[in-house]
Amino acid sequence: MTRPVRPPSPAVRKLPLRHRLHRTAGVATGLVLLYLIATGLPLQFTRLLDLGGRFVDSPLVLDWYGISTPESGWQSNGATYVGGLVFQGERPVTEADDFQGAASANGLLAVAAGPVLLLTDPSQPGVVERMHLPAPAIRIGNIGDRVILEFTDGLQSLDPGTLMLEPLSANVEEVEWAHLTTLTGAGLDPYRDATRARVLSLERLLQDLHSGRAFGPVGEWVVTTATVLLALLALSGFWIWWRSR
Secondary structure, eight states: OOOOOOOOOOOOOOOOHHHHHHHHHHHHHHHHHHHHHHHHTGGGGHHHHTGGGOBOOOHHHHHHHTOOOOSOEEEETTEEEETTEEEETTEEEEEOSOOOEEEEETTEEEEEETTEEEEEOTTSSSEEEEEEOSSOOSEEEEETTEEEEEETTEEEEEOTTTOOEEEEOOOGGGSEEOOOEEEOGGGGGGGHHHHHTTTSBHHHHHHHHHHTGGGHHHHHHHHHHHHHHHHHHHHHHHHHHHHTO
């Protein structure tokens, strides 16, 4: 019995060098292209996704960036100011550019924060009222149940009913001024995580990932090289198409 003769396999044609280089470069940059799309596409919708107002709270990422808690903070009458955040107890309430102290009146806590007066309720999260002042207050205090603010041109009193400021002719010695206590070392421990978690925005993180800056000079070099390769792939693809017409 004779075995059937198997026809010879067709010879595998070796691809030209330009095709092989194009294929190798395409595979090498494919993953980087997907990475660039994944990190760049959300940046096109920064406003819609509120990337600038959302922050990274992962300790691993914050440690990678070297973000630490400020070395000092201040406390006054139940309000604490650390790293641009105002805390009521250990709960972050709002951001502020400055801090001159706090005074209580009618169950509310008034916080002088630069050109803004913040009214908070210890039983509720957030800010009850945010008042823009004519100028940053020098200090804050009480006369009885009334909150008093000192400005360069004199004293003003906060009306508890209307929450309006009114000129006050009292003497500064009559006011019980708020005292600021400096926080350092272990005193900052309750505020460390919340303070660090308000530094790095998602927008900044995505920008750094997209550009490679998050991984230092090596990351920037990889992204730059991949970008150049992608451009070369487009040009070489057009050239291969032109030659094979």
